[in-house]
Amino acid sequence: MTEQRTLRVALLGAGSVGSQVARLLQEHADDFAERSGARLELAGILVRDPDAPRDVPLPRELLTTDAESLILGADIVIELMGGIEPARTHVLAALRSGADVVTGNKALLATHGAEIFELADQVGASVSYEAAVAAAIPIIRPLRDSLAGDRIVRIFGIVNGSTNFILDSMDRQGLSAEEAQRIATELGYLEADPTLDLEGYDAAQKAAILASLAFHTSVEIDDVYREGISDVTADMIEDARRAGSVIKLLAVCERIADAEGEAISVRVYPALISREHPLASVHGGNNAVFVEAEAAGPLMFYGAGAGGVQTASAVLGDVVSAARRHIAGGVGVGETPRQSLPTARIGRITTRYQITLEVADLPGVLATVAGILSEEQVSVATAMQTVENAGDATARLVIGTHQATEQALSDTVTRLAESSVVTRVASVLRVEGE
Amino acid sequence: MTEQRTLRVALLGAGSVGSQVARLLQEHADDFAERSGARLELAGILVRDPDAPRDVPLPRELLTTDAESLILGADIVIELMGGIEPARTHVLAALRSGADVVTGNKALLATHGAEIFELADQVGASVSYEAAVAAAIPIIRPLRDSLAGDRIVRIFGIVNGSTNFILDSMDRQGLSAEEAQRIATELGYLEADPTLDLEGYDAAQKAAILASLAFHTSVEIDDVYREGISDVTADMIEDARRAGSVIKLLAVCERIADAEGEAISVRVYPALISREHPLASVHGGNNAVFVEAEAAGPLMFYGAGAGGVQTASAVLGDVVSAARRHIAGGVGVGETPRQSLPTARIGRITTRYQITLEVADLPGVLATVAGILSEEQVSVATAMQTVENAGDATARLVIGTHQATEQALSDTVTRLAESSVVTRVASVLRVEGE
Known part of the structure; x- marks a missing residue:
């Protein structure tokens, strides 16, 4: 028995995702009415210029530049503008007016999430954001609802499709970083300003959102340790390939407990992963996220990490839930952080390094290098020396360490770089997924 | 602000999952209170014999054999008894008394799902069953909520851990079917009566539940076409391995549209999958489910497909949601089927076959075989003939077909079996995942 009430939906933004949301809401209006228990009436679409040309045709009469009226009259506000302002102002206004908010805005949530969730809690409205992290892949709802009876220990995965596309093209087609970026x-995998993707900011925003939710703690973008892929060269990829590994840009969120107490670590960096690991076969622009919970064990979620229509699917799933909630009444799921775990500085984290050195091809070099590692309390798991160029008597030494703190590992790299037997530190990569 | 209301939870069954649910509810009582917005008080545990020895110690005072009183006094009833009766009676009684129900009982849902969901709708209670399909892997909630704004086209995957363990052991360790089953x-992967797993009944129950939810249609176990793995031999696995494939027991649920109209197909059978396909690397007792939706594209969900504590995680996620709902008020998510798509008989489905024949090693054999396929309108994609045993002049012919209807394919196999040039039909397998 569906009650044919009508809910007014305001759409803010008509870009690649917004235009697909508008199209699907109108094309499948009857389906949405059945699934939501209410007709979802698209009340208007906020755009900068109603007369600008568009890829997906949108009804001219729905386009408006009057944000205030549109938001005030809406039961559900879908924010797909991106960026911090005016998105933040609009979202807060929507919540104050009692509307449920659906957003795909990772930058906004990773910087003003606490403010937004607190207001939503106060007014008893909901904020849904499945589209903010991994496009169509359901990850927010499983973390929030499916695993609500479990304790999440670790999340790690590939959450940026652009950099995965680049690293995958370098690995599988032998392209240089420049060629892969050009393609x-x-x-359309990279924006005009590719820094957000290449330097790991996009992945760091997503990691902040995931960590906040998983650990019931407010994590913002500045709490995330971040390295991008701009130092990853074709040589490093080729070395990894020969050793049975791939390089992936990973987001890692984990609980840690050490002498300093309980904390969380949230970080983004390129890392080596064995080709046997399921993340190694995540190709192109796809995303995949591992979630490890105490009772559930490891779970993986995989799918398209970008794309207008794919992301629209996640937005619309949230819209249907918001509509059901709006009709049923009841409060939203509170997202106000209940724990306030500190974020650990990177030096406190335990990881493994693979350090590739160019060294003089002389007796005693390995002993010197091993001595430095030993003094820094870093154990060697694997060491492989190959003569690179017999002519100038240099060799290549690849050291895989056992687990050690980042502090010890980075101190070790600093000392190795200063050592007289080391010509050059060719690369330093973390090893994950073992 | 958590309102410290108390909700009474009745647990029916204290087997491997139930005892973990009881343990976790008590050990993490404060966590559950925070997450649910209410203290979850374990009011009692229904068991057959309160004095039976147990692996997980349970408070003796909670154990009861009085189902009626326990259920009547509960806000949330967790049914983990398995089997049809008395589970069905208890679940219906719980709903009638206004309790929300959480169940992991696939047999019950696959046979009496329609009755249960209809009653839940009538009384405005919820029935949650994340644990019924893929243990800890969140699949029900993503289908029901995350993809509520999308249209699911196809689900296929590995939903039975026992048979996957057996097939994987045969593939990776070269075991015979008997050895793999013994291990x-x-x-503990196989029950005392292994028929439910080996003959695909367990997978078929899960497929019925998934299809009902995905296609908003009531699908029961009898609507599912089913073949188990008892005909899969070590030779077939070895042949697959050499050809770069693996054999997996797959559950497939899909929408079809043909001259007869729209319908759905739900089926379970062992099938060949390329080793490149993500499902090929699902090892041991793990499960993985692909969901293809119109907008979202393909998504994959992966994790442990069995285990007491893993399944308890899914149960407890449902319990927290039920508790939130119970407090917030509002109606449950209606699961009454809104569409009534017919289930297509197997002959109507389009698949691909790989047919392995033992044939006489004589000129003209391939022509005869190809002639039969052609008369049945089945196109040959690949054909490979190898002389098996030069002594008795027999050869082996492996035919891979193009897509054709099951009717045409099975008619073809019947005619091949009757042909004078064919000594024996060694194996027939469907090819999936391409």
Whole structure:
């Protein structure tokens, strides 16, 4: 028995995701009415210029530049503008007016999440954001609802499709970083300013959102340790390939407990992963996220990490839930952080390094290098020396360490770089997924 | 602000999952109170014999054999007894008394799902069953909520851990079917009566539940076409391995549209999958489910497909949601089927076959075989003939077909079996995942 009430939906933004949301809401209006228990009436679409040309045709009469009226009259506000302002102002206004909010805005949540969730809690409205992390892949709802009876220990995965496309093209087609970036730009994987993706900011925003939710703690973008992929060269990828590994840009969120107490660590960096690991076969622009919970064990969620229509699927799933909630009444799921775990500085984290050195091809070099590691309390798991160039008597030494703190590992790298037997530190990569 | 209301939870059954649910509810009582917005008080545990020895110690005072009183006094009833009766009677009684129900009982839902969901709708209670399909892997909630704004086209995957363990052991360790089954029994993957798993009944129950939810149609176990793994031999696995494939027991649920109209197909059978496909690397007792939706594209969900504590995680996620709902008020998510798509008979489905024949090693054999396929309108994609045993002049012919209807394919196999040039039909397997 569906009650044919009508809910007014305001759409803010008509870009690649917003235009697909508008199209699907109108094309499948009857389906949405059945699933939501209410007709979802698209009340208006906020755009900068109603007369601008559009890829997906939108009804001219729905386009408006009057945000205030549109938001005030809406039961559900879908924010797909991106960026901090005016998105933040609009979302807060929507919540104050009693509307439920659905957003795909990772930058906004990773910087003003606490403010937004607190207001939502106060007014008893909901904020849903499945589309903010991994496009169509359901990850927010499983973390929030499915695993609500479990304790999440670790999340790690590939949450940025652009950099995965680039690293995957370098690995599978032997492209240089520049070539791979050029193709990624041509195919629309990279924005005009690719820094957000390449330097790991996009992945760091997503990691902050995931960690906040998983650990019931407010994590913002500045709490995330971040390295991008701009130092990853074709040589490093080729070395990894020969050793049975791939390089992936990983987001890692984990609980830690050490002498300093309980904390969380949230970080983004390129890391080596064995080719046997399921994340190694995440190709192109796809995303995949591992979630490890105490009782559930490891779970993986995989799918398209970008795309207008794919992301629209996540937005619309949230819209249907918001509509059901709006009709049923009742409060939203509170997201106000209940724990306030500190974020650990990177030096406190335990990881493994793979350090590739160019060294003089002389007797005693390995002993010197091993001595430095030993003094820094870093154990060697594997060491492989190959003569690179017999002519100038240099060799290559690849050291895989056992687990050690980042502090000890980075101190070790600093000392190795200063050592007289080391010509050059060719690369330093963390090893994950073991 | 958590309102410290108390909700009474009745647990029916204290087997491997139930005892973990009881333990976790008590050990993490404060966590559950915070997450649910109410203290969850374990009011009692229904058991057959309160004095029976137990692996997980349970408070003797909570154990009861009085189902009626326990259920009547509960806000949330967790049914983990398994089997049809008395589970069905208890679940219906719980709903009638206004309790929300959480169940992991796939047999019950696959046979009496319609009755249960209809009653829940009538009384405005919820029935949650994340644990019924893939243990800890969140699949029900993503289908019901995350993809509520999308249209699911196809679900396929590995939903039975026992048979996956057996097939994987045969593939990776070269075991015979008997050896693999013996080890699976020793490790607790197989029940005393292994028929439910081996003959695909367990997978078929899960497929019925998934299809009902995905296609908003009531699908019961009898609507599911089913073949188990008892005909899969070590030779077939070895042949697959050499050809770069693996054999997996797959559950497939899909929408079809043909001259007869729209319908759904729900089926379970062993099938060949390329080793490149993500499902090929699902090892041991793990499960993985692909969901293809119109907008979202393909998504995959992966994790442990069995285990007491893993399944308890899914149960407790449902319990927390039920508790939130119970406090917030509002109606449950209606699961009454809104569409009534017919289930297509197997002959109507389009698949691909790989047919392995033992044939006489004589000129003209391939022509005869190809002629039969052609007369049945089945196109040959690949054909490979190898002389098996030069002594008795027999050869082996492996035919991979293009897509054709099951009717045409099975008619073809019947005619091939009757042909004078064919000594024996060694194996027939469907090919999936391409």
